Amino acid sequence: MAQNPKDVEEETLKKIVFLLSRLKAECKLATGYDEKQFFEPNEEIGVREKPSVWQPYYLRDYRKNLFYGGDGDYLKNVIIYFYKSSPDNFAVKKAKKYGYHGFLLGNETTKNYPLVSMGAMRSSSALIANILSRPPFDSKPMKITLSQKRRDFVLGDYEVYFEYPLRTLIQKGEPTHPSMADAVLIKKDKDGFVVSLIIVESKLMEYFSGKPALAASTYLDEVNYFPNLKRQNQRNGQSTASSFVSIFKEINQNIANGTIKFDAGQLMHHALGYLNERLNDDGLFHGNEFSKLETVTLVNSVWNPLSNTAVQGGDKINDEIQKTWEAEKSEEQRQKITLELCDLMSQAEANGPKFSFVFLPALDFADLFEQPDDLRRYLQRYRI
Numbered sequence: 001m002a003q004n005p006k007d008v009e010e011e012t013l014k015k016i017v018f019l020l021s022r023l024k025a026e027c028k029l030a031t032g033y034d035e036k037q038f039f040e041p042n043e044e045i046g047v048r049e050k051p052s053v054w055q056p057y058y059l060r061d062y063r064k065n066l067f068y069g070g071d072g073d074y075l076k077n078v079i080i081y082f083y084k085s086s087p088d089n090f091a092v093k094k095a096k097k098y099g100y101h102g103f104l105l106g107n108e109t110t111k112n113y114p115l116v117s118m119g120a121m122r123s124s125s126a127l128i129a130n131i132l133s134r135p136p137f138d139s140k141p142m143k144i145t146l147s148q149k150r151r152d153f154v155l156g157d158y159e160v161y162f163e164y165p166l167r168t169l170i171q172k173g174e175p176t177h178p179s180m181a182d183a184v185l186i187k188k189d190k191d192g193f194v195v196s197l198i199i200v201e202s203k204l205m206e207y208f209s210g211k212p213a214l215a216a217s218t219y220l221d222e223v224n225y226f227p228n229l230k231r232q233n234q235r236n237g238q239s240t241a242s243s244f245v246s247i248f249k250e251i252n253q254n255i256a257n258g259t260i261k262f263d264a265g266q267l268m269h270h271a272l273g274y275l276n277e278r279l280n281d282d283g284l285f286h287g288n289e290f291s292k293l294e295t296v297t298l299v300n301s302v303w304n305p306l307s308n309t310a311v312q313g314g315d316k317i318n319d320e321i322q323k324t325w326e327a328e329k330s331e332e333q334r335q336k337i338t339l340e341l342c343d344l345m346s347q348a349e350a351n352g353p354k355f356s357f358v359f360l361p362a363l364d365f366a367d368l369f370e371q372p373d374d375l376r377r378y379l380q381r382y383r384i
Helices: 006-032 074-085 090-097 122-134 239-255 263-281 315-329 334-348 363-366 373-382
Strands: 142-146 156-166 169-171 175-176 180-186 194-203 294-302 352-363
Touching: 006 263, 006 315, 006 373, 074 156, 122 156, 122 180, 122 194, 122 315, 122 363, 142 180, 156 194, 156 263, 180 263, 194 263, 194 363, 239 263, 239 334, 263 294, 263 334, 294 334, 294 363, 334 352, 352 363
Parallel strands: 194 294, 294 352
Antiparallel strands: 142 156, 156 180, 169 175, 180 194
């Protein structure tokens, strides 16, 4: 007998609120914050949230949700630096028009907390910023060292950029729909040539909330793709654009059927955005600096609750939470679609860099990089 949708929604809400309460408790332990640092139930916080349910899981100052938040608005400054360094890029212009994707501008109710959404315990943006940020923040750009050997990753120092805009579609001659990668890591050789790119999509608890959004209709029509992607591919006779359209349609069908839960569409946007920035003459990944690019890795970094997360909530809720995570981790559709995507990308750049996709628990991704001891201890707040 099928479950009542309302009952399913209430069960999902219970799991989410339970996990949020654990994340909040661990945040307090890691930082010493008291309840006064968080919003109260029903308090206006300037983002669209269900009254009384989510507010207590938001910090009043987003910087308190960041390990390096004591360094002022370092994250905002890192983002502004990148945008100012590429003022003529179409995706940058589009993102700038809309307030740097909500990162840099507040509104009437949030002018004191322009990054209010990053104050949420479930903020995947705060999670990836905590994983990848490293001082000193006065150097441009920010640097991080990948030191743990693992397939698909190249060891060494990387430049780190957050909220990286990648243009995806073009309408009426103007680029539109920039895809904002949560982070982009760029490794250069000793001569300054880029040899490796890592594009990161960060998730925290999104997969507990139900099915992802459908791909917009604009992605389902080849006419909206850049000219470079409409050329016929010699290997299969299809254009790269038509291949993207086919996969987007497949994703939408799977979402409609309830057979897919991970945000495949967002990963496709990033891959499409990478190709446009690679193949267009004015692209962020085009030109002599990228002529020696060897590897491109698209990473889906996803937070996971540990097996004993819900022990205080009893075996039933623990089992339900673990089932949700196991389904996310082993989802067959992810494997199928990402294989199709990797094949598509290899066809689009026949003599280009090796493209790969990696799904990693967020803290496993964090462990690939050198971490100061105090940051390593701080990240334990996410190990619940």
